[in-house]
Structure formats: C-alpha cells, structure tokens
Amino acid sequence: MTAGGALVADGDRDRAEAVRAELTRHGHIVRIVADRETLLEHVNDEDVRLLILAPTLGDEPVGTVLEALRSLRPTSPAVVVVAGTAEELTDEVTRSVVQLGASDVWELPHTVSATDVRVRLVLAEFYARLQAEHVRVGGEFAILRRALDLTGTGFVLTDPSLEDNPIVYANEAFFSMTGYRADEVLGRNCRFLQRDVADPESIAAIRDAVREQRPVAVTVRNARADGTVFDNEVHIAPVRDEHGQVVRYVGVQIDVTGQREGRADRLALAEGSRRLAEAALRRTRFLSDASPRLDATLDRRAALDALALLAVPALGTACVVLSVQDGVVRRDSSAGATPAIQAALDALPEVRTAEEDDPIVLAARSQDPIPLDVARASAALSGSGAAGRALVGLQGFAIPLPARGRTIGVLVVLGSGPLGGEDAALAQDLASRAGLAVDNARLYEEQRQVAEQLQRETLPERPLRLPRATVATRYRAGGAGMRVGGDFFDAFPTEDGATLLAIGDVTGKGASAAALATIARSTLRTAGMYEISAAAVLRTLNLTLLRHRAETTRGRFVTVAAVRLEESGADRVRATVCLAGHPAPVVQRADGHVEPVGQGGTLLGFAPEPRLREVSVELAPQDRLVLFTDGLSEALESVDPQASVGALVAEHRESSLDDLADHLLSRAARGRRVDDVAICAMEVTPTRERALHSV
C-alpha cells in the first residue's frame, strides 16, 4: 500500500490519537474527524488512501456510515478499516462491514492511549496485516482467515518479499498448538519449528515447492515451545495478488500425532484439511480474480455474465444467475464447466412463472443460502419443467445476491457432490460482493468514468516486470472522443514458474470492447495458473470466449500474441511464441539483425479448434523482442506491414528500449488512421548485470 492521506473517524480522542501515531509512523498524513459530517466533507479530499472508522460515529453505526461513503464516492480507491474493541466488534458488525467493503477489522485493547506500548504493538501488527492484504485481496484474506479460524485450524502467513520469508501472521489455533507466543513467532522463518527433529526429505520438499511457487503437503516432525515433539501435517500454498505475483504463502498446520496408526482417520483428516485449505485458497484466488473483473464490468448484464463465467469451475460445475420480478423468474446468465452442461443450461427456459414453492423465489426472499438437494436443484433450474440430462444429479446452493438492502438476484451454484457448510458461508460472502458489484454496475451505467476505469483494467496497474529482461510498454487509445480501446497486454507467471507475456486486441471499439479485453486479460492470467504452454493458455481463452456467448461478446473476437519466457542455459532466455490471428513479434539480435517470430494461427472466439502453433527462439543478452498490435502495423500503410515494423525496429538499434518504444508509438500516431496502439518491447539483460541489480 502506498502511503498517502489517511482519515481517522473516531469520537474517542485517545484512540484516534493512538491510531494516528501508528499511521504517521508509516508515512501517512493523518486527519482526525469526530463526526459524520466532517468525515463526509473530507473523504473526497485528494489522496485519501486509508479510512479508519470507529464502530459507531456519534450515534450512527458504522454500517450506515459505510453506505453513505459508498454512495458519495463509489469508486474510491481508499482502503477502509473498522477499528474498535471486542465488545463493539460483534460477529454481526464484523460480517456486515466486510460485506460493505471494509478491508479489515482491527480489534483494539480497551484502554487506549497513544503512548501505550501494547497498543502500539497491536496496531503495528494490524497495519502489517493490512499491508499484506492490500486493497483488492483485503476482504478475501479475511474470509480465508475466518474459514480457518472457525475450524480451529492453525495457520500462518509468510511474506516471501521479506528476507528469509518470515511469518507475518499466525492465528490463535497456531499459538495454542505450538505453545509459542506471537513475539516468538512473528518475523521468523517457519523452520524454527523443526529444531533438530525434522527429516531432511520433507524439508527439501517444502523448500523446493516454495522456490517453485507451487503448493505442497508434507508431514514433518516439529517441536513445541516446551520441547515436546508432534507430527505436523503442513499444507503450504502460494497466494497470488491480482497481478499473479506471489505475495504470501499460507501454511496450514494440523497436529497428526498419534494418528499414524489410525491410517484411515489420518488420511481422512489430512484430506479434509487439504480440501478446506485448497477450497479456501481457490476461493481466495477466485475472489481476488473476481473483484477487479466484477468491478470493471460496464453494465448489469455484463456483470451478471462475468459472475456466471467466473463461478465456473471455481465454485461448481454449473452456475446460473436468476432474478425474480413481476411474477416471473428470469434466467439472466449461465455458465457450465463442460459443453454438455452449457448446452443443457442454454436449453433451459429463459422465463418461468414465479411459483410460491420455487426455490429461486424462496431464496430471493431469504437472507441466507438455501441448500439445493438433487430434487430442489432441478426445480431451481427449470421450475416444474425438466432439465437436460447433463444437469440431472447436481446439487448445491441458491444464494441471494444482496445489494443495498435489496435482493437483486439469486446465484445458483451446483456441483456433482454435496457442498459443505463452509462452502455456504464462503459462497455467501461471494454473493454479497457480487451483488454489490452487479448493483454498482447498474448505478454506473451512464457514467463515463466507468469506461475509463474499464480501460485501466485492460492494462496492468504497475509497470511490467520480467525476469532476465528490461521492458518498455506503450499504450494509446486511438481517436478523440473514443478513449476506450480494446488493446491489452500483460505479463504473469505460469503454473511452472515461467513467465507469459501477452499482447492482444479485441476487434471493435468502445466500452464493450474494453470489457472483453478485461475478461481476456483476466482469463489469460487465470489460465496461466493451470497451464504451462502458450498455446494451451490461448486455447483456454478461446473456449472461454466461445462459451461466453453473451451480447457483450457477439461479433467480437480477440487476437493475441503470447510469449512464454523461460531461462535457458546460463544467460539465455527461450521465448516460445504462439500467435492467434495476431501480427508476429519482431526479434532483433544484438548485432542488429531483425526477423519476425511465430507461425500464423487462428484468432480466438471464432473457431472451436483454432490452429495454434508454437515457435521457439533463443534470446541472448541484448537481444530484443518487440510485441505490438495492428494499430502500429496498420498505421505504416505498407503492403507488408510485418516487414515495415521490422524495418522500423532495425532503424533504432542504437536507441534505448524506451526510446525505441517512443519512436514506434509516435510513428503509429503519424498514420492516417488512428487506431489503438499497444507496444511491448523487452531486452534480455546480461546475467552479471542482473546479479548486481538484484543485490
């Protein structure tokens, strides 16, 4: 979190001062306000990045204050935290403020003064946690935490960006399991638990997994604070932010001592905990993926489609969003994990009469998820009619989508097996976010700023960073009055730790092109978590686009150039290029020689089986690779645009990478036609130079 202005809204002067002292220490400029009016007056001040609210302000509960803030400043980038005592922060308050978008809830000691060391420690820990959780992933970590706390499972979060990947958070269950206190645990690497009792094989397995940024589960022998030894089944998994960077590792610990004999029990417990941890993580990832996408969608319809699309397969194999209005149940959107399920969902009636016993009608009236057994799932999908064979036997939940005190729809999530209680709680958390996102989308429909927000979502928030290479990127949306374009680029790690660099172009213009660009970028990123090759990632996007046959994407197609980058030998990078209807990137060798890389492939969103071929090329230090969209090649207006771009790159061998990118962009702007342009140029860095830089 970048420091900036912070507002502390609390009538308790001492508590507000204590919070101010801590925030000031982190570089925030802090203003304290004591009442609602002053808060609302200053919340629009430039640079307010953090809001710390008391559970009540005057006589007003924080929930209504949050709603007022939201309506006043719906797209505020500020992180919201509610801070109060345990008595003030009941479960109900906590739940409602998280639903209203608060990133965290801080439980502070009763007697607070700014000089109290204990208070400072508590605040410091909370602040570190907030930093860890950042804006987007904020609430989602809270969900993971609650899910694990509820089951009494011990867990820690570690921060790989700090030296030696130390523990930055541990829950109560972890302390009681190990006998250590917070100050003995925080800031240390997990290996201190091993003392001299662990076996080297398990340790190596953990070390490898962390290095390769993948999940692992092993049983290790650990020692408690009092020296007693216990068998600790450790599940470790990376947690990625919305840029795909690993920001935390979560380590779930289960004491399995004495369960080695009862093998079945042990396996069941291990399996159960693994399922829980993985489910929670999957949902964490899913939610951190979902939030920007749901926030960014242009209209209610698109938001509903995005929701259905996102929920499969992360939450279930079939997902339908329905609404109840004017005596009918309307199917707004649906997504299935397989073509057969999608086809069966598409075949369901779009509208049916709202009968009193219809599960959707019941769910729309309820505040809580309604479990759907096989029979009720069928009724939820098709009323009294029959659902297709692919949908028979599914079960799950119908979850109301609440927003601003109303229910705006019902999310039905179905899978082949029964979903557990924790699934319901998590699904409800999702529903509240999704409901708000859908409702926000409705409110924003006429606002131009949404389109601009959308545009930002098509591009990474931070500059791209590649291992072993420097990067320069340029982007310009073409044409006055048409500032929203459909070009996008991104770079993110793949499942096996390589990097995927992608640039793409959605056909057409305007907000819906940008919406699809957002979905395309997000889908590539998600696919990168599960797939290794560039072609496989592009195939996934193709299937998603074909499946997503909503009005928003009709007649829109996506071209992409995807490049998988991996280290190859001492100082080389192997670039494997896969083209989907996109101009080939240009390689320029250190000696100036220029050539296009890649074999033509089919654009995405049109054919079920696109022709996608990979071509690999080895890049040595100072070799350049330039990716671009047709806004550049078309602006050159030559018979062979590909060759013209190559010639343009060749002209600027002596320029820096940034200057090259600037030249290309300005050349594109000189064309008669002004289309969107995206340019992504990289140059491989010599190994030694990199070693020096990374110190």
Next chain:
Amino acid sequence: MDWSLQTAPTDDSLRITATGELDLVTAPLLARALREAAVEADRAILLDLTGVTFMDSSGLAAVLEAVQRSRESAGTLRISPGNGAVVRVLELAGLLDGLPLVERA
C-alpha cells in the same frame, strides 16, 4: 477508391458488394447490411469484397459475425475476398481455410 455498399437481389440470392476501405467508420454499415440481409432467411448471401482496398479488425468482425449468424441459422453465406487487402487480413487471422470463401461471387 471511395466507399460504396450495394445490396442487389440476383436470381436466388442477395449480393452485397462493398468497395473502398472497410474500417471503423464503414464496418458498422456493412454489419447492418449483413444483418438485414440475414432476415430473409431463405436467401443465400454473396458478400463481394473484391473491391475492398483496406480492412481492419472492425471490418473483420463484421464479416465473422455474419459467418457465425449464418452458421447458427443454417443459412448460406459465401464470401469473395478478392486477392488483396481482405485476403491478407484473413491470412493474418488464420482464417483462410475456415471460411466459406469463393473465387468470384
């Protein structure tokens, strides 16, 4: 060449002829003509693009949308791309062998 768009019925089909630059400005006009033509479901459509001197992604999208619609409604759509700008774009998009192309509409 200036942009022009003509829709003319022949014996058993509807011939749509576009000439000039098929871009952001003109693509929506072609898309609309193709949509309107598709309403007459029993007629085959011949899309003559031999006179198109430039086609960008908006133009491509208009053509592909018509192909998709024609497939969904089991209609007949044939496209004559000529041998210039349109073919180059289709080639780049990897679609030369995935579309109902004909030499001469």
